[in-house]
Amino acid sequence: MKVKDIMTKDVICAEVPGKSEEALNLIIKHDISGLPVVKKNSKQLIGIVTRSDFTRNPDEGQLGVLMAKDVITTTPDTDIKEIAKIFSVAGFKRLPVIDGEYLVGIVTIEDIVWKAIPKMKIEDKVVKYMVKRFPSIWADTPVKVASEIMRLSHARALPVLDSDAKLIGIIADTDFLKILKMTESTKKSEMSGGTEGDAWGWDSKNIIYITTRTLEIPDIKVSDIIPEKVLTATKGTTVSELTKKKIGRASCRERV
Numbered sequence: 001m002k003v004k005d006i007m008t009k010d011v012i013c014a015e016v017p018g019k020s021e022e023a024l025n026l027i028i029k030h031d032i033s034g035l036p037v038v039k040k041n042s043k044q045l046i047g048i049v050t051r052s053d054f055t056r057n058p059d060e061g062q063l064g065v066l067m068a069k070d071v072i073t074t075t076p077d078t079d080i081k082e083i084a085k086i087f088s089v090a091g092f093k094r095l096p097v098i099d100g101e102y103l104v105g106i107v108t109i110e111d112i113v114w115k116a117i118p119k120m121k122i123e124d125k126v127v128k129y130m131v132k133r134f135p136s137i138w139a140d141t142p143v144k145v146a147s148e149i150m151r152l153s154h155a156r157a158l159p160v161l162d163s164d165a166k167l168i169g170i171i172a173d174t175d176f177l178k179i180l181k182m183t184e185s186t187k188k189s190e191m192s193g194g195t196e197g198d199a200w201g202w203d204s205k206n207i208i209y210i211t212t213r214t215l216e217i218p219d220i221k222v223s224d225i226i227p228e229k230v231l232t233a234t235k236g237t238t239v240s241e242l243t244k245k246k247i248g249r250a251s252c253r254e255r256v
Contacts, residue, residue, distance in 0.1 A: 003083060004076035006115040007097050007105035014049060015040040016064040023049050023063050028177050036096045036103055037067045043102045047071060051177055055151075073098045074107065080116050083107060091154070118243045126242055127235040136161055139168060139223040146222050147176050160226050169226035179218055179225060 013036040014023035026035060027049075034050030047067035060066040074083060074095045086092060087109050097105035136159040137146050150158055150173060157172040233242055 001080050001116055001119070002076065003074055003078045003080060003097055003107050004105070006080060006111045007076065007107040008111065009105045011036060011096075011103060011106045013038050013103065014063060014067075016046065016067070018063045020049075020054070020061055020063045020066045023066075024054055027051065031174055031178070033093060033174050033177070036071075036106065037063060038103055043104070045071065045073065045096055045098055045101060045103045048096065051173060052151075055147075071096060075099070076104060080107075080112060084112055087112070093156070113243060117239060122239040124239050125235060126233055126237050126239060129239070130235075134159070137171070137222060138163075139221065139226070141222045143176070143179065143220050143222055143225065144217045146171060147217055160222055167230065167232070169230045171222055171226050175225055176217065179220070 012026060012030050012032065014026060015038055017040060023035065023037070027033070034048060036045055037047040037049055038044055039046055047064075047069045048071045049063065049067040053066050053068065057066055072086070072090070072092070072095060074086075074097055076097055076099065083095060086095065094106055094108040096103055097107055135149060135153045135155060137149060139160050139162050141149075146158065150156075157170050159167055160169040160171055162168045
């Protein structure tokens with residue numbers, strides 16, 4: 001199976017020249033964690049921007065400066081097994097698909113899980129593939145702390161536990177995007193000096209107003225934003241069964 005068999009052709013992308021805020025609005029609107037960046041009025045791929053770029057450099061207003069320019073790409077005729085290896089080793093979530101220099105699609109982990117794996121009819125148990133060690137957080141953990149835990153642990157999602165250590169939900173990196181707030185602060189800077197050679201001259205002043213934009217996470221708890229229900233799988237669930245459930249972020253637990 002080739003990339004062209006599962007890729008998304010109608011790609012949501014940002015353009016440069018353009019503002020970082022415009023790209024962020026697209027990410028939030030479409031509930032995605034990143035998107036390709038193309039040259040304005042064309043499909044020429046020149047970069048990619050992700051949620052981490054905004055948190056790393058929230059004051060940068062120009063998308064061309066904020067985005068990552070060194071982009072790993074693939075082609076429509078690449079075998080999806082090679083793409084799966086890249087996702088597994090490099091930890092990527094998506095790869096732009098190009099024909100020459102031009103964007104023709106995008107392939108994601110979800111495309112492989114929901115479009116390719118179901119056709120393979122894999123009957124292996126999920127226990128063979130599941131991650132056995134991972135960080136978790138308490139439901140009353142401040143969202144700001146949860147975001148930092150996710151960043152430091154390089155996790156894409158964190159299980160959420162109640163006071164009895166029971167699983168009550170999962171929070172993902174994209175959930176933080178929905179609650180980010182753009183704040184503005186303005187500082188006044190004054191530069192003054194007397195007229196040269198005239199001790200009695202009027203002081204002249206140059207006043208500069210500097211406006212800074214910052215992305216901030218509100219002071220709320222994880223329990224305020226997690227979904228009300230979480231779908232789970234057991235160690236005995238097969239890969240095929242899991243894909244049929246359309247579980248985007250499955251939590252595996254051993255049946256008692």
